[in-house]
Amino acid sequence: MIREYLGFDLSEYRDGNMAKGVVYGSLGACVDALPWFMVALGLPYVLGGGNGFASAVALAVSVVGFVLGVFLKTQALNANFDATYAVVSNARLRLANHLARLPLGRVLSQRDGAWAELVTAQFTMYQDIVTNIWGCVVAGTAFPLLLWLLLLWLNWACALVMLAAMPLAMLSVPLAYRLLDRASEKVASSRQMAAVNALEIVTGARDLRFFDPRGQRVAAARRAFELLRDESLKSEVAPAPALLIFSLVVFLGASLAIGVASLRFIGGGAGAVAYFVEILVVLRLAMGINDIGIYLAAMRFVGSILNRIRRVFDEPVMPQAVRGQIPRDGSVDMQNVSFGYGDAEVIHNVSFRIESGSMAALVGPSGSGKSTLASLVARLWDVEQGAVRIGGVDVRDIDEPTLHKTVSMVLQDVFLFPMSVADNIRLGKPEAPMDKVIEAAEAACIHERVMQLPEGYDTVLETGDVVLSGGERQRVAIARAILQDAPVLILDEATSSLDLENEAAVQRALSNLCRGKTVIVIAHRLWTVHDADKIFVLEKGKIVEHGSHADLLSAEGLYAGLWGLQQGI
Template sequence: MLVDFGFDLAGRTDARLWRGLTLSILQALLGVVPYLVLYFALEAVFAGRATDALAWGAAAILGVCLLLLWVVRAHAMLDNFAATYALVCDMRLRLADHLGRLPMGFFTRRRTGALADVLTGDFAIYTEVVTHTWGLVIANLALPVCIAGVLFLADWRLALLAVATIPFALLAVIWSQWLLVRAGEKLMDAKADTVGRLVEYIQGIAVLRAFGRTGAKHAALAASLARLEKQSLYTELAPAPALLMYGFTVELGFTIAAVVGAWLMTGGALSPAVYLLFLVLSLRFYKSLAELGIYLAELRFASATIARIRGYFGESAQPEPAAASLPTGCDVVFDNVSFAYEEQTVLKRVWAVMRPGTLTALVGPSGSGKSTVAHLLTRLWDVDSGAIRIGGVDVRAMAMAALQAHIGIVFQDVYLFRDSVLNNIRLGCPDADAEQVLAAAKAARAHDFIVQLPQGYETILGEGGYDLSGGQRQRLSIARALLKDAPILILDEATASVDLDNERLIQQAIAALTRGRTVIVIAHRLWTIQHADQILYFEHGRIVERGTHAELLAVENGRYRRQWQAQQQAGGWRIGGATGVRSVG
């Protein structure tokens, strides 16, 4: 395909686009009328038939034509711009929605900055080029065709000479596009690398300062920016040889036709009126072709961008069932579940049952598969074998919206949006009124610190909630989950990164949150889950021990027992002054 506009990715058609296309063609036809008037006027002048009536008639026709041309051009531009901007906007929204339905493995393989650049930078390039050249390409394609038709009517010999070099010019256009696409792909890669490094540098600036590594990372970022600058310049210059060849080829055709036309005229085989018309039309003809070559090159560059966007659309989303089922309860069953990520086994034949009104704790060393259990339950990934059922229904047979409605999650790393406290809590239930939000905040032990903020619940939080402490962010997350009121609750290391005072408040909030629900807790601090109804100890992707706290402590030399004893022992140690580490227990 010579040019890919990508409008099909919007998922709909727009009548304005095709109306604008029709008007652009009509604009080209109207653009030929003045030249036809010129031809007949010249014929009359050279034949000695020029009169005042002829002059006034020609002027009237030109006036009407110019008025119609202005009206048609205005409506064509309005329709073309409105349609292309609307379609590109819908395309961007569809891509964002599609990304939201991809498995988590897609995101772990890519930098966040690179993905953000697709929705911003890539689309900005594509939008700028496509919206400004769609109508112009059509007009500059239709106008030469119309002019060529007039040239053939005037003198087929000169017309053949005029168009003889166009096939060679098109080869030059294809060459320029090939050069531009090759350079553009490298530019996109350089840009994605730079954006990724820039986001990483900004997000990690505190860590870099703490370890005195800002210089090293800054140097890497500077090198990436230098590569981007070099590649940007190269991309601008890459198609120059082909475009020069295109211009030379087009102008060569005009030169040959002009010389031959002069020879025919001096020999009496061509009238002066036709020759003059040919010269005037040819200049407009070749000017349109020159502009068309530039627009096609720009659109080909945009096509390289749209190819990257198509690549994201081509990523397989997690399948939705053709006929969704609804669970009849909120019990959770892992039935011989196995899962591997990038050929590395993460879970092996996991079997477990979590009943309503009970709390199941998942413990074990880091990387043992605990968090993967939560990810598979929420379908961030799908199992490789076995099944996960909620209320007797395989989660893969549930509509994603229904699955999300059944599960509430309190993450270890809480993300808050740049919005009011009220709306951040309301994320759990967008239709909740202020009183429901207030009740959830009180139950989550968050109300007291919220009312002390400058505007209380209307306080706008910084991006990520950086202006709140870890414990405060965690309590807002619990308030979200309370407001959602889902029958299944996952607590992923909810107290792992907070101090003891905040941990006490969060434990009180969690106690309110877990009543009457199927609760799954992922924990490292074993004392926080000693009252769990069942504890599953993971190691190397398998459940190697299961039971209550008392039952697992009774296992001689058991893994849970050793970890409990190690944590109890660690609790009796503290950092000493000059003497280093010493026991106080």
């Protein structure tokens, strides 16, 4: 129960440190309670004129107990932190692995920064709270229990009054949970928006400088941060009304218990020293019970974070082939494929065939489904109806490593990782020797530029760095695809935003890359694909025309109209 409540079930990590922390924490609580037992047992004797030896023994026991308590608490702290950090770290890695197995389209559909905020900030909050709460829950529960047993021995009536106060105080806990749930959801939403805005400000700094002179996006980011500040402050005090009720009930119970002890003292049933000890134990017990309310609120806050993490774990991963089949060639077939994002269907009963080693182009107006079709070929999403086959094998029956070796993509928006140029090129084939990396770079027309970098192929590229121009970054991505040497290549026309010099270099690199492969081009400028073996024209998620450039022009349909617009006819 506690494992699920604190999220330990999300981790596959199992270690004796967690049990060790419980043992040390419980023993530490016993040692913390020891002075109270010494006071209850020894104070009446000492004040009653007991000998000095007994006082010395009591003092010695207290000192030993203090030293032992420090040792046990230190051991408990170390064990708890080791265990909880390992548990949370493993859960974070499992979440990252789960994200990697989700349909890639689902991952990309989330705004930039949202996943990062979940894996970093949310997990950090969870980690910071649970590492402290786990040890406190153990010791914080054991210590009041021991004090209650002591009070039961001293004055059973007082103990029963304090016991009766507990369930009454717990009635306020559901209210605290409701207040916390409402506040924590708002904090999570505002934190995600703040993370997204921060990332937009950093990654879009150049565009903002030129196109947002009034600072509208910066102002929006500032509002997001101010909202996060306000919601965070509200969440800190959100459970306060319920916790106040909890405290009032606990200390009201303590007042009644002191009243019971007072009646016993007035009636002559207890001496002054015993009465004084009972009051001390009641007050310390009330403080311990009150701390339990705080722990419960903190655990609920952890629970609200865990709910968001569990929602991601609950998302279905991309099913993997148990026995992966090998495509016989690079041909691509779509048969009666339909697909939609949510309830909106964007691909409607599409069928086509692309022969192995041929070049096909997907053209059409914006939003016609070109990129979605290409994503289905690469299995970034799974089709809802129909089938996509490569080399006669349904892509759902191809295991992930084989699919990665079979299909490669070169997109307009190139992402280079913060590692060396060589490792960026090796990304699709990590075992490739250096001579093959250089061959790929030469074929991609980027070798000479790499050799001009400070450390050549060992130069580390930072994400977003301006060491390489846009065209040069695309040529690194092309070298990556050349080295991977997948038989099926998907190109999102990579030259539409380049200057003439870079465009010519990228076109030469693409010619080297496409040789002997099945190529699917998402074309924005029709003149770049007029030599394609087959052109598929899409409109509103359907193929409305297909054929060669000449055939489509003579048909005087949508393609001819688009061609005329681009040629200024």
